[in-house]
Amino acid sequence: MSTPGTDTTPQRKPTATPRTSLRLRDHLKKIAPFITLLFLIVFFSVASPASFLTWNNLTNILTQISVTGIIATGLTFVILCAEIDLSVGSVANAVGIVLAFFTAQDASVNIANVPLPGWVAIVLALTSAVIFGLVTAFGVTRIGIPSFIMTLAMLQIGAGVCAMLVRGQIAYNVPDVIKVLGTKALGPIPWIVIVAALVLAAGHFVLTYTRFGRYVYMVGGNREAAEYSGVNVRAVVASVMIIGAVCSGFAGMLGVAHLGSAQQDEFVDYLLDSIAAVVVGGTSLFGGQGGIPNTIIGLFVLGVLNNGLDHVKIDSFLKVLIRGLILLTALIINIYAQRIRSRSLEE
Amino acid sequence: MQARAKGMSATGPVLELSGISKHFGGVNALADVDFVLDGGQVHGLVGENGAGKSTLMKIIAGVHTDFEGTMRLDGVEVRFRSAHDARAAGIGMVYQELSVVRDLSVAENVFLGRQPTGTLGLIAWRHMMREAGDHLRGLGIDVDPQARMGALPVGLQQLVELSRVLFSGARVIILDEPTSALSPPEIDRLFGLLRKLRDDGRTIVFISHFLDDVLRVSDTVTIFRNGRKVATGAAANIEKRWIIERMIGAGNDALEAGYTQDIRLEGRDDTQIVLEVDQLSFGRAYRGVSLNVRAGEVLGLYGFMGCGQLELVRTLFGGLKPDHGTIRLEGNPVRMSNTAAARRAGIAFVPESRRSMLFLLEPMYKNVSISILERLSRFLLKPSREREIAAEQGRRLRIVPASVERRVGTFSGGNQQKIALAKWLNFLPKVLILSEPTRGMDVGAKADVVRIVQGLRDEGVAILVASTEPETVLAMADRVLVMKKGEIVHEFADEVISKDRLLAAA
Numbered sequence: 025m026s027t028p029g030t031d032t033t034p035q036r037k038p039t040a041t042p043r044t045s046l047r048l049r050d051h052l053k054k055i056a057p058f059i060t061l062l063f064l065i066v067f068f069s070v071a072s073p074a075s076f077l078t079w080n081n082l083t084n085i086l087t088q089i090s091v092t093g094i095i096a097t098g099l100t101f102v103i104l105c106a107e108i109d110l111s112v113g114s115v116a117n118a119v120g121i122v123l124a125f126f127t128a129q130d131a132s133v134n135i136a137n138v139p140l141p142g143w144v145a146i147v148l149a150l151t152s153a154v155i156f157g158l159v160t161a162f163g164v165t166r167i168g169i170p171s172f173i174m175t176l177a178m179l180q181i182g183a184g185v186c187a188m189l190v191r192g193q194i195a196y197n198v199p200d201v202i203k204v205l206g207t208k209a210l211g212p213i214p215w216i217v218i219v220a221a222l223v224l225a226a227g228h229f230v231l232t233y234t235r236f237g238r239y240v241y242m243v244g245g246n247r248e249a250a251e252y253s254g255v256n257v258r259a260v261v262a263s264v265m266i267i268g269a270v271c272s273g274f275a276g277m278l279g280v281a282h283l284g285s286a287q288q289d290e291f292v293d294y295l296l297d298s299i300a301a302v303v304v305g306g307t308s309l310f311g312g313q314g315g316i317p318n319t320i321i322g323l324f325v326l327g328v329l330n331n332g333l334d335h336v337k338i339d340s341f342l343k344v345l346i347r348g349l350i351l352l353t354a355l356i357i358n359i360y361a362q363r364i365r366s367r368s369l370e371e
Numbered sequence: 372m373q374a375r376a377k378g379m380s381a382t383g384p385v386l387e388l389s390g391i392s393k394h395f396g397g398v399n400a401l402a403d404v405d406f407v408l409d410g411g412q413v414h415g416l417v418g419e420n421g422a423g424k425s426t427l428m429k430i431i432a433g434v435h436t437d438f439e440g441t442m443r444l445d446g447v448e449v450r451f452r453s454a455h456d457a458r459a460a461g462i463g464m465v466y467q468e469l470s471v472v473r474d475l476s477v478a479e480n481v482f483l484g485r486q487p488t489g490t491l492g493l494i495a496w497r498h499m500m501r502e503a504g505d506h507l508r509g510l511g512i513d514v515d516p517q518a519r520m521g522a523l524p525v526g527l528q529q530l531v532e533l534s535r536v537l538f539s540g541a542r543v544i545i546l547d548e549p550t551s552a553l554s555p556p557e558i559d560r561l562f563g564l565l566r567k568l569r570d571d572g573r574t575i576v577f578i579s580h581f582l583d584d585v586l587r588v589s590d591t592v593t594i595f596r597n598g599r600k601v602a603t604g605a606a607a608n609i610e611k612r613w614i615i616e617r618m619i620g621a622g623n624d625a626l627e628a629g630y631t632q633d634i635r636l637e638g639r640d641d642t643q644i645v646l647e648v649d650q651l652s653f654g655r656a657y658r659g660v661s662l663n664v665r666a667g668e669v670l671g672l673y674g675f676m677g678c679g680q681l682e683l684v685r686t687l688f689g690g691l692k693p694d695h696g697t698i699r700l701e702g703n704p705v706r707m708s709n710t711a712a713a714r715r716a717g718i719a720f721v722p723e724s725r726r727s728m729l730f731l732l733e734p735m736y737k738n739v740s741i742s743i744l745e746r747l748s749r750f751l752l753k754p755s756r757e758r759e760i761a762a763e764q765g766r767r768l769r770i771v772p773a774s775v776e777r778r779v780g781t782f783s784g785g786n787q788q789k790i791a792l793a794k795w796l797n798f799l800p801k802v803l804i805l806s807e808p809t810r811g812m813d814v815g816a817k818a819d820v821v822r823i824v825q826g827l828r829d830e831g832v833a834i835l836v837a838s839t840e841p842e843t844v845l846a847m848a849d850r851v852l853v854m855k856k857g858e859i860v861h862e863f864a865d866e867v868i869s870k871d872r873l874l875a876a877a
Contacts, residue, residue: 233751235744241733242741248727251690253741253794254714312732 056357057306057321064325068332076335083214089327090220091116091279093320095298097227098271100319101264103302104231105244106311107164107171109268113295114182115156116276117288121186123149123202123277124195124286135193142199146277153273156182157266164265165258171265179295186288194287198280206281216282223271228316240264244311296351301326304354306361326350384446385410385543385574386431386462391440393426400426401438402598408543408576413569415589415606416578418618420840422595424578428545431576432464433457463541467548467677471528473521478503480520481535506538507531510564525655526557530564537568544568545576550584551677551856552655562588580675580877582611594618615871634845634868642666643701645833646718646802648687651696656682657857660696664802664833669824671848672837673873679857680837681723684806687835688720689713700801714742717801721791723810728791731780735770735790736761738779742794764793768823785816792823803827804835809843821846841870853877 068076075081095112102109125137126145140148156178163174198206205215231237243250243260251257275294280286305322307314329350333343386408393401401423408414416424429435431442433451442449444460451457454464471480479486481503489495503516512530520528529549536544546565550558565575565588579585585592589606594617602617647663657679664670674680685691687698689707697704700716707713713720719742722728730738740747740757747753747760761775768789770782779790788808795803808824809817824847828834836847844851851868853861853876861876 235748235750235752238737238741238744238752242730242737245730245733246727249730250741251710252688252720252722252728254710254719255741256709256711258709259711312730 054306057304057325061321061325061328064328064332068335072335076332085327085331086217087214088331089323090216091275091282092294092297092301093220093323094223094275095272095294096301096319096323097223098268099298099302100227100307100316101240102268103307103309104240104311104314105261105264107261107264109171109175110295111175111178111182112268112272112298113291114179115153115269115272116279116294117291118182118185119149119153119273120276120280121189121286122152123198124280125189127197127199129195129197133193133195135190135195142201145199149277150273153270154266157269160269161262161265165262190287194285196285202277202281206278216278219278224316224320231315241312297326300351300354303358309358383409387443389441391430391438393430393435393438399598404600406600408574410574411569411572412590413565413575413577413588415585415592416576417582417585417592417614418595423598424595425547428464428576428578432462432545458539461540461542463536463539464545465532465536465549467551469528469532471520471532475520476516477514477518477520477531478516480531481506481538483535507534510534525552543574547578550579550581551675558584582614586611611875615874619870636850636863636866636868639665639668645701647699649697651686651693653682653686653691653693660859662852662859664835666833667828667831669828669834669836669847669849671844671851672835672854673841673844673851674839674854674877676839678854680854681806684804684837687804688718719795719800720804721806721808723807725787725791729779729787732778734776735779736775738790739764739793743797746798760797764796768793769819785812788812788820799830799832802833806837808836841873845870
């Protein structure tokens with residue numbers, strides 16, 4: 025009896041045809057990201073079979089989406105709660121720079137950094153990520169600033185922290201552990217891919233199998249109902265904002281190692297990419313629907329697209345426009361799907 | 372029958388409606404109603420919720436356009452296609468939920484939608500302020516046209532909205548429940564204005580549950596019951612008792628005999644007081660409310676829409692923070708900073724709107740388990756246990772269809788209500804607060820809910836039922852408090868009560 029909607033008992037009107045087509049469209053929407061992904065893979069495989077469809081390139085794609093994947097994990101929590109975090113790229117950048125700031129740098133790097141043992145630097149960097157999250161959480165849940173605006177302010181504050189710490193310079197060193205995770209591989213698979221997969225898996229586990237995860241979905245699904253069911257809505261919202269910041273910070277640490285340098289404005293593209301990954305995958309912008317599997321599909325769609333465009337002869341300036349158009353398309357589908365869902369409940 | 376006891380300047384019929392019928396789905400909201408509105412009168416309109424008075428007024432105001440029957444304005448047959456048409460014809464309505472824009476100035480509210488413009492299409496501010504000021508003074512409303520609307524007391528906001536309707540040229544003004552949020556001096560001021568408007572030849576329809584107010588200001592009173600007009604009389608010649616009898620159909624209709632039936636309230640004083648509220652106040656919503664509920668007792672809280680009970684029950688569930696007063700649970704003062712704290716303290720709450728208590732896109736079992744997840748698991752969910760519990764509650768409350776996987780949005784209204792109730796029944800709460808537990812339900816589902824509530828009472832739960840429907844309160848309560856304009860005004864305990872007595876007290 026687990027097929028919602030197939031029975032006819034409490035329906036007032038025998039409107040079988042429109043209901044069926046509604047359900048069909050609902051399903052179509054669910055598999056739309058898959059279809060997009062398959063289409064892209066087939067398209068690029070045909071367009072440049074020699075370079076796109078290789079083991080090496082698969083590793084490339086996976087590596088390219090790893091940092092985004094870690095950020096997108098936190099962002100999935102945030103968006104499922106019907107909030108948004110625009111500061112992810114900026115927080116990633118700032119935390120990466122904090123990590124470098126507390127690591128010994130070459131004499132040529134002229135910043136007033138404070139060299140500390142590697143693990144201390146890592147703890148301090150993660151602490152800074154938590155602080156970013158706490159400030160955001162406080163602004164959103166206690167003061168009542170919409171997360172859209174609050175995180176816009178945090179975006180600027182993150183950029184400010186970056187600027188203050190590196191003062192226009194570039195730092196290159198990070199603690200060894202992070203360096204290994206960011207640049208080395210375990211056999212054929214880069215460590216950063218493994219870490220991203222673990223973070224995504226952990227996110228999925230929390231969202232699907234824990235009480236907190238259920239609260240995230242319920243608060244996103246209907247905040248008022250969660251409140252009147254005795255769920256501490258503020259605590260849940262605060263938690264997802266902190267999770268978002270910590271994921272971003274962790275991604276920033278690995279990203280700095282992976283990119284080989286810590287400098288201002290290094291993570292600008294990650295904001296758009298991580299939001300796009302979550303939304304393209306089909307997680308509802310209104311909260312409550314979606315999850316990490318959706319985000320993974322979204323990551324692959326973006327990864328394949330970004331990577332594939334490098335393999336075909338295309339104006340590199342056009343790539344920027346294409347990314348924007350893809351995101352717009354995903355947003356349209358996302359909003360449209362939400363409308364179908366709510367309509368299917370009204371009859 | 373048309374009396375002109377007070378309306379000196381009555382000028383004959385302005386609006387004549389005949390044979391008006393209106394259906395919503397299969398429900399007859401109005402059946403063959405004839406209604407005449409004389410000019411220069413205040414016409415009171417009374418009846419229970421769902422009696423048809425609001426529907427009729429919405430037809431007159433052009434909100435409902437799909438109805439049977441004819442409407443004549445000044446003797447000419449009209450048929451409004453929209454509220455805009457009705458306004459253009461000089462009919463304006465002031466709703467109970469004011470439609471003022473709180474962040475604009477008083478003058479902008481008066482001119483809302485038709486701000487005067489000067490050259491270049493810019494708004495002529497000085498002109499607007501002056502005009503609005505003159506207009507308000509002309510009506511005897513003393514308010515600064517530059518003041519921000521939201522900063523004014525509700526009573527003044529209402530007068531400004533009324534002045535806007537007048538300013539737009541309305542000759543027939545319909546006021547829906549205008550006194551429910553007003554203090555006595557504010558009511559005096561409103562009534563003074565209404566009499567002045569009447570004497571100027573305007574026609575006023577006054578819809579209200581407050582019969583004393585209706586009798587005080589009206590020239591004529593019309594009573595509705597079950598979509599029919601049952602009586603019209605001159606206010607000077609009738610009294611409250613007579614109106615109540617007609618509102619609830621005393622002796623006329625065998626079907627409605629039950630309404631006047633005497634119900635013996637048997638309060639209990641042998642059990643522990645579980646919930647005790649002392650001198651609780653919250654803003655304008657309610658003041659100095661004290662009450663207590665014993666274990667194994669259903670306390671009914673009856674009052675009209677807007678009497679403050681919605682805010683009161685939310686406060687008791689930690690959703691609003693009271694300005695003053697204390698809440699005690701089993702003798703110990705509790706401070707609830709949020710609803711989770713209230714739940715942990717053993718308080719359960721089912722709000723009046725299904726939309727604000729259910730997750731329509733989620734399966735039934737997740738809706739049932741949401742309030743008990745903390746009891747089921749420390750960290751990891753136990754979905755099979757959740758399904759088991761949901762299935763068990765489904766059987767107990769007769770929720771159909773019996774599928775725990777089904778999305779809640781696809782259940783019928785009555786079953787949704789039961790699901791909302793079910794989430795609190797796995798582990799019995801100490802206090803169960805129900806707001807409008809049977810609103811919009813069919814008879815069978817209502818009986819089920821009454822049965823469930825009585826079962827819980829017999830298990831020792833302290834239950835508070837807040838409702839604007841007398842039947843709901845009478846069907847469930849062992850003791851009844853009447854709330855009026857934010858205060859508890861009457862208690863019925865250990866006595867014989869009936870619907871008319873309840874209405875008379877409110």
